[in-house]
Amino acid sequence: MKFERYGIGIAKGLTVTMRNLLRRRITTQYPEQRLTVSRRTRGNELVWSKEKCTGCATCAKTCPQGVIHIVTSPGEENSYEVEEFEVDTGYCISCGLCVEACPYDALYMSYAFELARYRRGELVLSRNDMLIENKQASAYFRPEISETLPEQELLIDRKE
């Protein structure tokens, strides 16, 4: 005898919703409460290590959007001096190809995701904006720094 047709299905459904009522709330109240994003996140900004960079401009050649602007000049001891280095994040698609292409591991993706600006011009990152000393680099394609980063917070693990 199938009891689903005799109102039992409704009773079952009511208990399911009641269990949800008594459950912990899943909502994260965003500006006040934040979850830590993945270590391998591809934030829409680049982080640049000035020491490691040789000015080879591979990143600029790889970029499918062509938003990396780099100007170098020959420096002393057979190396390049990076004169200009700018990224227009307004056009960046966060594909991460520049980071993957960098032969000297000088570029990183970042953790940044709150990137709304009032002017288009403010989206263009200058070389000082991207310095690794000022920005938190993510471990995207850089597993060697992964251990130093905070672990991702998942809603199901969250204690409250």
Add this chain to the structure above:
Amino acid sequence: MMVVPNITADAFRHFAPVASDWPGNEWWHWLVFTVIIIVFILVMVIIFIYLERRIIAWFAARIGPNRTGPFGVFQNIAAALKLLLKEGVNPTNADILIFWLAPIVVFAPVIAVFAVVPFQDGALLKDLNIGILFVIAISSISTIGVFMAGWSSGNKYSMLGAMRMIAAVVSYEIPVVLALAGVVMLAGSLSLNDIVVAQERVPFILLQPLGFLLLFVGGCAEINRSPFDLMEADSELVAGFHTEYSGIKWAMFFLGEFGEMVVMATLIATLFLGGWQGPGLPPWLWLLIKIFIVDFVMIWTRATLPRVRIDQLMALAWKFMFPLALVNLIVTAIQVLAWPDALPLYVIPINWVITVMLVLLGSKLFKLGWGRVEV
């Protein structure tokens, strides 16, 4: 010299039902209760909308509105202010007079119904001896307002929603009235105050479980609560009859909708849960508590059940609830005839067994699709 009314709990006892030309005994009785009822409705609607949003959110493991004011209690006041300031758009094809009149026709009966609802023994605007009849008659007027809205919008979806509304209300009015008739027979009176007084020993939900079920389901269908909200199903009818409404006119519909919910919760609390009867607390507080319990159950079912189709809606009314209501009426009539003074307490388990058996039998025989014409 004017007598200043002393509005305390005991002062209401002077308003015992007395036949007089003026409702109540004094002009200020009429004035005070009119003000009380209007304020009560507006405050309760705001509280109901808040509770609806908050509790639905809890059922979905969310938090709900909690930004505006402490715990988000001012969210609805902010929403009302926003609606007041919004532009009222008149569609090109609208029948303007009816279009403007419809929200008022929907909302006014909701206030009128409360004229006969007792907040305490004898504390009501007018103790009509045809109380329930008045409630049923007046609350059905809202349907005309809905149809006016659907017709005058000049929009096929609004018309369709209004037609579904008419079909649902006309169908569900029958089991609801039959369920109410059982209560009336038990209490021996149509007056809501007398019905509450008659529940002093035991609330009618115990004596009339099937009637309570029928009134609850039928009531939810009449005030188009989910899962019977297919007259304003936003996913298929783009909100049905109030598609074309905006601003304060739309707010009136919203007010009317939740006002009907207050009416239905109050009616169920009064007729089946014992109204203002209860130990310890003041009577009006008991009535409020019972109203909120009924409201919670309505929200609970809304959070649980998916929307029905129109044929399921009709079939439930005519093939399930109508026969059950008839049987319930006959059983109640036999019981009232057998024990004319007062029903003995052992009737309670008997009635529960009858209810369970009838629901099982009705579910067994319930089938969709009979009489469908293939074309």
